[in-house]
Amino acid sequence: MHVELLARIQFAFTAAFHYLYPPLSIxxxxxxxxxxxxxxxxxxxxxxxxxxxxxxxxxxxxAIGVATGLVMEFEFGTNWATYSRYVxxxxxxxxxxxxxxxxxxxxxxxxILLFGWDKVGPKLHYFATCMVAFGAHFSAIWIVVANSWxxxxxxxxxxxxxxxxxxxxxDFWAMVFNPSSMDRxxxxxxxxxQAGAWLMVSVGAFYLLKKRHRDFxxxxxxxxxxxxxxxxxxxxxxxxxxxxxVAKNQPAKLAAMEGLWITQPNAPLHVVGWVDAKxxxxxxxxxxxxxxxxxxxxxxxVVTGLDAIPRDERPPVNFTFQxxxxxxxxxxxxILLAIIGVIAWWSGRLExxxxxxxxxxxxxxxxxxxxxxxxxxxxxxxxxxxxYHLLRTSDALSKVVTAHQVLASIIMFALVYLLxxxxxxxxxxxxxxxxxxxxxxxxxxxxxxxxxxxxxxAE
Amino acid sequence: xxxxxxxxxxxxxxxxxxxxxxxxxxxGFDLGVGAIHLLAAKSDHDRRLFLNAIGPVWxxxxxxxxxxxxxxxxxxxxxxxxxxxxxxxxxxxxLCALIFRAVxxxxxxKHPSPRWRAGWDISFAVGxxxxxxxxxxxxxxxxxxxxxxxxxxxxxxxxxLLHPYPLLVGVTTVVLFAMHGxxxxxxxxxxxxxxxxxxxxxxxxxxFILCYVIVTLATLLYVPHMTEAFRQHxxxxxxxxxxxxxxxxxxxxxxxxxxxxxxxxxxGAMAGLMAIFGIGMFPDLVYSLPAPEHSLTAHNAASSPKxxxxxxxxxxxxxxxxxxxxxSIYYIFRGKVKLTKLSY
Numbered sequence: 001m002h003v004e005l006l007a008r009i010q011f012a013f014t015a016a017f018h019y020l021y022p023p024l025s026i027x028x029x030x031x032x033x034x035x036x037x038x039x040x041x042x043x044x045x046x047x048x049x050x051x052x053x054x055x056x057x058x059x060x061x062x063a064i065g066v067a068t069g070l071v072m073e074f075e076f077g078t079n080w081a082t083y084s085r086y087v088x089x090x091x092x093x094x095x096x097x098x099x100x101x102x103x104x105x106x107x108x109x110x111x112i113l114l115f116g117w118d119k120v121g122p123k124l125h126y127f128a129t130c131m132v133a134f135g136a137h138f139s140a141i142w143i144v145v146a147n148s149w150x151x152x153x154x155x156x157x158x159x160x161x162x163x164x165x166x167x168x169x170x171d172f173w174a175m176v177f178n179p180s181s182m183d184r185x186x187x188x189x190x191x192x193x194q195a196g197a198w199l200m201v202s203v204g205a206f207y208l209l210k211k212r213h214r215d216f217x218x219x220x221x222x223x224x225x226x227x228x229x230x231x232x233x234x235x236x237x238x239x240x241x242x243x244x245x246v247a248k249n250q251p252a253k254l255a256a257m258e259g260l261w262i263t264q265p266n267a268p269l270h271v272v273g274w275v276d277a278k279x280x281x282x283x284x285x286x287x288x289x290x291x292x293x294x295x296x297x298x299x300x301x302v303v304t305g306l307d308a309i310p311r312d313e314r315p316p317v318n319f320t321f322q323x324x325x326x327x328x329x330x331x332x333x334x335i336l337l338a339i340i341g342v343i344a345w346w347s348g349r350l351e352x353x354x355x356x357x358x359x360x361x362x363x364x365x366x367x368x369x370x371x372x373x374x375x376x377x378x379x380x381x382x383x384x385x386x387x388y389h390l391l392r393t394s395d396a397l398s399k400v401v402t403a404h405q406v407l408a409s410i411i412m413f414a415l416v417y418l419l420x421x422x423x424x425x426x427x428x429x430x431x432x433x434x435x436x437x438x439x440x441x442x443x444x445x446x447x448x449x450x451x452x453x454x455x456x457x458a459e
Numbered sequence: 460x461x462x463x464x465x466x467x468x469x470x471x472x473x474x475x476x477x478x479x480x481x482x483x484x485x486x487g488f489d490l491g492v493g494a495i496h497l498l499a500a501k502s503d504h505d506r507r508l509f510l511n512a513i514g515p516v517w518x519x520x521x522x523x524x525x526x527x528x529x530x531x532x533x534x535x536x537x538x539x540x541x542x543x544x545x546x547x548x549x550x551x552x553x554l555c556a557l558i559f560r561a562v563x564x565x566x567x568x569k570h571p572s573p574r575w576r577a578g579w580d581i582s583f584a585v586g587x588x589x590x591x592x593x594x595x596x597x598x599x600x601x602x603x604x605x606x607x608x609x610x611x612x613x614x615x616x617x618x619x620l621l622h623p624y625p626l627l628v629g630v631t632t633v634v635l636f637a638m639h640g641x642x643x644x645x646x647x648x649x650x651x652x653x654x655x656x657x658x659x660x661x662x663x664x665x666x667f668i669l670c671y672v673i674v675t676l677a678t679l680l681y682v683p684h685m686t687e688a689f690r691q692h693x694x695x696x697x698x699x700x701x702x703x704x705x706x707x708x709x710x711x712x713x714x715x716x717x718x719x720x721x722x723x724x725x726x727g728a729m730a731g732l733m734a735i736f737g738i739g740m741f742p743d744l745v746y747s748l749p750a751p752e753h754s755l756t757a758h759n760a761a762s763s764p765k766x767x768x769x770x771x772x773x774x775x776x777x778x779x780x781x782x783x784x785x786x787s788i789y790y791i792f793r794g795k796v797k798l799t800k801l802s803y
Contacts, residue, residue: 088536
């Protein structure tokens, strides 16, 4: 196989595997802030028990996230050396900022979050929880900014020619706030909230089905469901904003997402479909005019089709189409499930509807599928460019790395990640089976001192 | 902020050096704990103490590598690209070792079966030793020089990286980290466990000093470009004096029971060794052998002054904050390790 294809497979595989975990860390980070905040406010020990349990789950996802994230940072240099030379001046500074502002924050305060329960007072512990969640969100900011710069470069100029050409920063803030960064950041973070929220809903629903830890399960399910509902609705808006941006900045990608071959007003939006690239046609069920609405808020607006894009600048159409539709479809189903869940909860029928609880148990897969599919659509839809309209993926490889080396490392990562994933599932299952600790209903150490003291002050 | 009066390239040469120095000092002790994990511990209890001694901090220590790598990417993209693609298989092996080590720390405690724990113990120890060795081998190659072509691309082979000098530096790194880690463990443990660890400290100090002498002789004899700066500016030789004194101070403090001072001396010695490494290399980041004119330097491999200035602003804001809360986290987790239900 060709080295370019192998390098792309390796990056896609390691990035996709890595991205199972950061959304959980970001989402659970937010939920831990909410739960521990509720505990400090109400002093209901149930919240303390929840915070402890979900912290243990958080730690598990965080550990694998760090280990697989280090790989990503190395891979830019190992497999994409030409790209690294080209973008280092721009991309590197975002990555370095991520290290200094986000990773140190996360990993430093994680120590207090995990091991500090009995060593620090409740306020300091809560501060640490907030800092970990903040750090997780901050890391999303910098990496999405860097990736968005690859989609919609801004604030740079090109220095040198041919082999020695590279992008240099002219305006740091224009680079940070490039045309797509804020829309994509919102959409990414909201997707991550859903990953965390649905995990909580799923575990809560599972316990209700098995009639275990009823109070704990109910509280987790409710908090998870509220966050899931809000986040999934927000996703609609951030997705719409992103679509408008893609239509404006990356018309080739939008055309591929929808399999739109001919530039036209009143462009249709497919519910499902199949793209035949040979005959340049798209078959499926479509809603007339809706793509024009999605992209331009106007059913009569003209949407650019693939006919306006030179053949050697078109992304793989069917793959991008399917990934985009998978993301949208799963996203819509999650909204529906969240609404049904909230109605069932309000009408007091949640515990009786076993089918609904089973659906919720498996819904944990939903945001993961949607997040993965969304990224595949975004990254494959940018092809053949690695940096949009500046650098082709085929020109971005490491010149000195051979196909054999890449293949060897793919095999290594496949084995290592398979093992990691098996261990992750085993341990997550173990934690869920073990459930929350009843000991955690009794608050110990300096956390208890702090609370007693504050009670004393209040009296 | 503007830094018109600063030689930003030199500043970033130093700052990247500082980040990697932070990494070797901090991750050095937890890698070192891994290196003696199978040897100095006798029971599951000992091993748990070892892991929990580094438990709250190893993660943050590894971030120094991530940030150092990020800073190298941003400040000297050509160096990042050349070294990471050139040392491809070595870095893949390093990643593999670091992953196994990291997950071993997390996963070992999650299941009580002895076989499960023994498996992760081996993974932790082998991962730690392999990581230390590969870091040392990479540094050894940077010191020795690697073949670069006119474009600044790596022109050697994987096996070519494994010649005696880098391997010697690799072994020295393993021994140095093991010494550093064993002193840290003496600080963090007590009773019988501490006595067992203590037996390893002196042999490791002696082993390190032997390695250090051999590496120094080899460098003086075979790596002339590393001594150039010291010949041209004899006053920088002064740095060697505190380094040697600090190394000599380690066994002295250990023998009078001042382990914390011994540990600080070890940290100081490592910082000094990194400084000597940096002075010897400057301004080269990757020395090209046999064609020194192709070397990547702080000037020809750097990002634009604009980016270096932006990053310096980021570093000036971020690093003091990082240092402040890192120090307070070490303070919160000071003292001897106690096993609780939160422990690994």
